[in-house]
Amino acid sequence: MRNSITVARVVRTIDGLRTRGDDHVPRAAGTTSSGGAPRIRPSGGRRPRVVVVGAGFAGLGVLRHLEARLPADAADLVLVSPTDHLLYTSLLPQVCAGSVEPRHVAVPVRGLLRRTVLRLGHAVDVDTTSGSVSVVDRDGSTSELGWDRLVLAPGSLTRVPDIPGLAEHGLGLKNLAEAVYLRDHVLRQLEHADACVDTAERRARCTFLVAGAGYTGTELAAQMRRFTLEALDRFPRLTPEDLRWILLDQAPRILPELDETLGDGAMKVLRERGVEVRLETSVSAVTATSVTLSDNETVPTHTLVWCAGVTPNPLMEKVGTETVKGRLVVDENLSVPGLSGMFALGDAAAVPDVTRNGAPAGQTAQHAVRQGAAAGRNVAASLGHGKALPYRHRDLGFVVDLGGTDAVANPLGLHLSGAPAAFITRAYHLLALGSGGNRAHVAADWLLASTSSEQIVQLGFLPSPNATIAEAEDTHVYSA
Ligand SMILES: Cc1cc2nc3c(=O)[nH]c(=O)nc-3n(C[C@H](O)[C@H](O)[C@H](O)COP(=O)(O)OP(=O)(O)OC[C@H]3O[C@@H](n4cnc5c(N)ncnc54)[C@H](O)[C@@H]3O)c2cc1C
Structure with a gap:
């Protein structure tokens, strides 16, 4: 947990947003991080700010839920992300193999969200005392962003063990x-x-x-x-x-x-x-x-x-509360114990899976998407809109695309292989892509890949x- 801002960093005003110091509003006393709280309006009459870190399956799930369910004047929504798109990772092997074009697995944030402000950069530190997050731009400068609700969903990085070379x-x-x-x-x-x-x-x-x-x-x-x-x-x-x-x-x-x-x-x-x-x-x-x-x-x-293997984003260790193998521990409601107004989910959080005796949920897109909806609901509840509920997820099965007409899949416990599995796998990906434009492009890529020769x-x-x-x-x- 960081308590002061490093002076060497350039701290500047974030476009269209006030910086920490002039904008920070203390979290409302006596409110809980989830469920049944009175409607929050920070002192000074401005709207509370919800900051979501990470434009992946989890983070975008939260914001889509909030945009759909929160009245427009209930909160300012800010997304911190180094990219302007959700990366549909499941199709990355197909990008390597050339059956899908790179841009077609990048789902534009601006197509999915309407009223969220996108703040491009990496969140690198969290100050839980004053309620701000440090954001580093591509050009290396650092800004501070105040939050009333913070949702951490920065995903994971490739785990690189200490093997020579x-x-x-x-x-x-x-x-x-x-x-x-x-x-x-x-x-x-x-x-x-x-x-x-x-x-x-x-x-x-x-x-x-x-x-x-x-x-x-x-x-x-x-x-x-x-x-x-x-x-x-x-x-x-x-x-x-x-x-x-x-x-x-x-x-x-x-x-x-x-x-x-x-x-x-x-x-x-x-x-x-x-x-x-x-x-x-x-x-x-x-x-x-x-x-x-x-x-x-x-x-x-x-x-x-x-x-x-992957390792949770290093940001999670900066929060200062309990982690399990680098994943930030949260409760069933996806809120961080002891820190009012802070939530975490996806690959970077240890979310108890009630269907597996509370063991941390798997690091899969399926969990991240569903946790996004659950966290969105609970953040809204913490602002006085709706009721918080614990995260529960029933495994719907998995699909593994092996290229061509080969795949294996077990949707709803049904064991499939060969062409039927390949069909289900691709139908699932098209559905899960979440954007009509990306769906059309990926479907066209598959059609072209199966009918014309590869561009080497x-x-x-x-x-x-x-x-x-x-x-x-x-x-x-x-x-x-
Ligand atoms: C190649 C590959 C294939 C996969 N295939 C499957 C599959 O078939 N099925 C399945 O269920 N799962 C699959 N996964 C796993 C799945 O992608 C993850 O479990 C899922 O993406 C986790 O969602 P998330 O939102 O937590 O993280 P992510 O989707 O990784 O999103 C994290 C977001 O945070 C952003 N970010 C990172 N650092 C910062 C920072 N410091 N500040 C702000 N933003 C930050 C990232 O740019 C990204 O937008 C695959 C993963 C990979 C790499």
């Missing part, structure tokens, strides 16, 4: 820049291999390792193997025997976080497609040209994609030195 050479898949870079990188390896006369070097360039066989790593390995096999048409000197995709995980099975039948179904597809799956295996060292595994085998390769081009937006996980995910902003 991983931070320098591992590639992440958490945002659009990383997805586009990864596709470019794979194509670059194929170009190098195609021009290469040395057999060992050609094989190393054509070997791709994916660490972490959760839904991200499994979808990525399956879809990229398919994509690179198809791309060989354009690389006349390469053969399918040159190509190796290796998926590894410490766990004894793939998709360890999901129902076993999904893992078995996905494993069958991976094997048929020629992905090598190495279980109970981890990475012990990485260099620019090799990856050493826990069984001491060294695999010559220029590519390690690190999909082995590198976009080159992100230079290689900026492709480390730390650079691509802006982790430096939290250490200032």
